[in-house]
Amino acid sequence: xxxxxxxxxxxxxxxxxxxxxxxxxxxxxxxxxxxxxxxxxxxxxxxxxxxxxxxxxxxxxxxxxxxxxxxxxxxxxxxxxxxxxxxxxxxxxx
Amino acid sequence: xxxxxxxxxxxxxxxxxxxxxxxxxxxxxxxxxxxxxxxxxxxxxxxxxxxxxxxxxxxxxxxxxxxxxxxxxxxxxxxxxxxxxxxxxxxxxxxxxxxxxxxxxxxxxxxxxxxxxxxxxxxxxxxxxxxxxxxxxxxxxxxxxxxxxxxxxxxxxxxxxxxxxxxxxxxxxxxxxxxxxxxxxxxxxxxxxxxxxxxxxxxxxxxxxxxxxxxxxxxxxxxxxxxxxxxxxxxxxxxxxxxxxxxxxxxxxxxxxxxxxxxxxxxxxxxxxxxxxxxxxxxxxxxxxxxxxxxxxxxxxxxxxxxxxxxxxxxxxxxxxxxxxxxxxxxxxxxxxxxxxxxxxxxxxxxxxxxxxxxxxxxxxxxxxxxxxxxxxxxxxxxxxxxxxxxxxxxxxxxxxxxxxxxxxxxxxxxxxxxxxxxxxxxxxxxxxxxxxxxxxxxxxxxxxxxxxxxxxxxxxxxxxxxxxxxxxxxxxxxxxxxxxxxxxxxxxxxxxxxxxxxxxxxxxxxxxxxxxxxxxxxxxxxxxxxxxxxxxxxxxxxxxxxxxxxxxxxxxxxxxxx
Numbered sequence: 001x002x003x004x005x006x007x008x009x010x011x012x013x014x015x016x017x018x019x020x021x022x023x024x025x026x027x028x029x030x031x032x033x034x035x036x037x038x039x040x041x042x043x044x045x046x047x048x049x050x051x052x053x054x055x056x057x058x059x060x061x062x063x064x065x066x067x068x069x070x071x072x073x074x075x076x077x078x079x080x081x082x083x084x085x086x087x088x089x090x091x092x093x094x
Numbered sequence: 095x096x097x098x099x100x101x102x103x104x105x106x107x108x109x110x111x112x113x114x115x116x117x118x119x120x121x122x123x124x125x126x127x128x129x130x131x132x133x134x135x136x137x138x139x140x141x142x143x144x145x146x147x148x149x150x151x152x153x154x155x156x157x158x159x160x161x162x163x164x165x166x167x168x169x170x171x172x173x174x175x176x177x178x179x180x181x182x183x184x185x186x187x188x189x190x191x192x193x194x195x196x197x198x199x200x201x202x203x204x205x206x207x208x209x210x211x212x213x214x215x216x217x218x219x220x221x222x223x224x225x226x227x228x229x230x231x232x233x234x235x236x237x238x239x240x241x242x243x244x245x246x247x248x249x250x251x252x253x254x255x256x257x258x259x260x261x262x263x264x265x266x267x268x269x270x271x272x273x274x275x276x277x278x279x280x281x282x283x284x285x286x287x288x289x290x291x292x293x294x295x296x297x298x299x300x301x302x303x304x305x306x307x308x309x310x311x312x313x314x315x316x317x318x319x320x321x322x323x324x325x326x327x328x329x330x331x332x333x334x335x336x337x338x339x340x341x342x343x344x345x346x347x348x349x350x351x352x353x354x355x356x357x358x359x360x361x362x363x364x365x366x367x368x369x370x371x372x373x374x375x376x377x378x379x380x381x382x383x384x385x386x387x388x389x390x391x392x393x394x395x396x397x398x399x400x401x402x403x404x405x406x407x408x409x410x411x412x413x414x415x416x417x418x419x420x421x422x423x424x425x426x427x428x429x430x431x432x433x434x435x436x437x438x439x440x441x442x443x444x445x446x447x448x449x450x451x452x453x454x455x456x457x458x459x460x461x462x463x464x465x466x467x468x469x470x471x472x473x474x475x476x477x478x479x480x481x482x483x484x485x486x487x488x489x490x491x492x493x494x495x496x497x498x499x500x501x502x503x504x505x506x507x508x509x510x511x512x513x514x515x516x517x518x519x520x521x522x523x524x525x526x527x528x529x530x531x532x533x534x535x536x537x538x539x540x541x542x543x544x545x546x547x548x549x550x551x552x553x554x555x556x557x558x559x560x561x562x563x564x565x566x567x568x569x570x571x572x573x574x575x576x577x578x579x580x581x582x583x584x585x586x587x588x589x590x591x592x593x594x595x596x597x598x599x600x601x602x603x604x605x606x607x608x609x610x611x612x613x614x615x616x617x618x619x620x621x622x623x624x625x626x627x628x629x630x631x632x633x634x635x636x637x638x639x640x641x642x643x644x645x646x647x648x649x650x651x652x653x654x655x656x657x
Contacts, residue, residue: 031561051459051469058551061554063552069562072569074348076568
């Protein structure tokens with residue numbers, strides 16, 4: 001998202017909506033707003049989940065957040081151990 | 095049955111005639127063939143057809159019931175849509191191979207006995223490998239070879255187990271088994287290979303991305319889902335499957351996040367989705383089996399859709415590496431929208447097919463009290479959203495503009511994608527359609543406030559996690575690389591170990607051979623010296639010395655005689 005921008009665009013093309021400054025931020029803020037509304041919605045209905053723990057307030061919200069962060073952090077460590085050059089398995093060029 | 099042929103065999107034999115037609119006639123013929131097979135299927139009531147006896151065993155080549163029908167239907171639909179997707183491709187090898195592969199998948203689903211199953215099992219392996227080799231690259235050749243060996247191995251395990259099983263039970267019927275004997279273990283392993291169990295999964299993530307643009311769409315639909323059917327038929331309720339499935343939902347998404355080749359990302363996410371189905375089969379209750387079957391049906395469609403969209407990108411742009419893509423929503427808007435539909439389905443967004451199917455499995459877990467597994471699978475749903483639901487559309491179509499511009503996908507690809515996307519939405523919005531096909535009766539409403547709000551919360555906050563990580567520059571950058579998976583063991587470790595052992599053993603062995611040779615040569619030499627032409631005992635002697643030696647011998651004889 002901080003990588004979006006106008007580099008690499010062939011000359012002559014007019015910038016699209018997502019490339020105009022501030023619009024990506026608008027998208028991000030709307031996602032956050034929707035997420036907040038969804039979490040607060042938990043006040044307004046009787047929760048009936050698959051398991052007891054999933055019936056607590058905002059369970060899926062914080063579980064989703066933690067899952068996402070944990071996943072990527074674990075992956076970063078894994079990557080350091082398991083990454084190799086792209087031609088790792090290719091037979092040596094004779 | 096059309097022309098007296100079982101539905102799968104119809105496609106296999108029909109495939110052999112395909113090369114004799116040209117251009118769009120061939121495509122039309124293939125579509126008509128699949129349509130005919132599907133129509134024939136609709137005419138059949140439950141039961142066994144074409145049963146006959148062989149060496150005292152009862153074969154059941156076509157067994158129709160609700161479980162095999164739901165898979166049979168979706169295989170026909172997937173084949174039909176994939177042929178439309180591949181209409182532009184007139185490579186006769188790929189056309190024949192893909193139709194035969196689809197046909198053998200259908201035949202295998204309806205197999206009522208192990209012999210029939212084994213026959214179609216092997217035809218599937220042999221036909222599908224050509225879709226990989228047709229790519230033409232060195233990597234595809236090697237990868238296809240590994241794929242073929244592993245698939246044939248699974249067939250060998252199957253027939254070995256089946257023969258043992260028949261010997262023990264006296265029947266080769268393919269029905270529910272208790273895991274415990276050597277026979278059932280062999281069969282279980284054979285199914286596990288095709289179902290991409292942990293450590294047995296590498297063939298899929300290795301070979302599927304190496305196949306052709308259209309080939310991978312076919313490949314993704316049949317082999318793995320046949321394995322799910324086979325597990326559901328043969329081992330429903332086997333508790334071990336719950337744990338295997340849970341493992342399958344987690345570790346592939348780790349790889350999916352790292353991988354650069356977007357079709358390999360999809361292969362790993364296929365592995366993750368199979369995990370959900372395997373868990374459903376493992377629980378074994380009617381709700382769980384319904385969940386597994388419904389999930390397989392929905393998954394075939396949305397996975398095909400995702401592979402179709404990535405295939406279209408590969409076809410038009412020439413690369414499918416996330417590091418080299420971005421900004422394609424400007425060039426390929428239709429593909430992008432279809433890809434988003436597929437991504438929403440795989441992430442179980444409400445109103446899409448994945449939601450309707452996954453809810454069944456998750457609820458089944460809840461009812462049976464598997465809380466930890468439920469938590470693991472919920473984590474997997476959130477992780478899958480990041481690893482595929484966001485990653486695939488984001489890196490291909492959005493993110494940093496790569497500067498690449500191309501045409502939209504060809505009309506036939508767009509048509510196939512749009513129809514598949516529509517199906518994903520229809521199945522999601524009207525759950526009774528999917529629920530009417532599942533093996534057991536369903537009294538389940540997926541669209542409860544709790545489920546819908548809960549799922550939306552999960553993906554919204556997983557999405558926020560992604561945004562935070564990207565903004566903080568913590569999300570790993572896509573770059574070209576190979577990621578080591580279990581196949582490192584048999585592609586690198588074992589060959590190196592063999593080379594090392596040989597480097598010690600071989601010179602030693604040569605040394606032993608050389609020493610023995612020298613010994614034998616020395617022995618032959620000494621014999622030659624004594625008995626050869628110049629040897630003491632074989633030389634020609636002058637007559638005088640012979641006479642002298644004869645006199646000495648006679649003298650010695652006289653002395654010994656008189657003393």
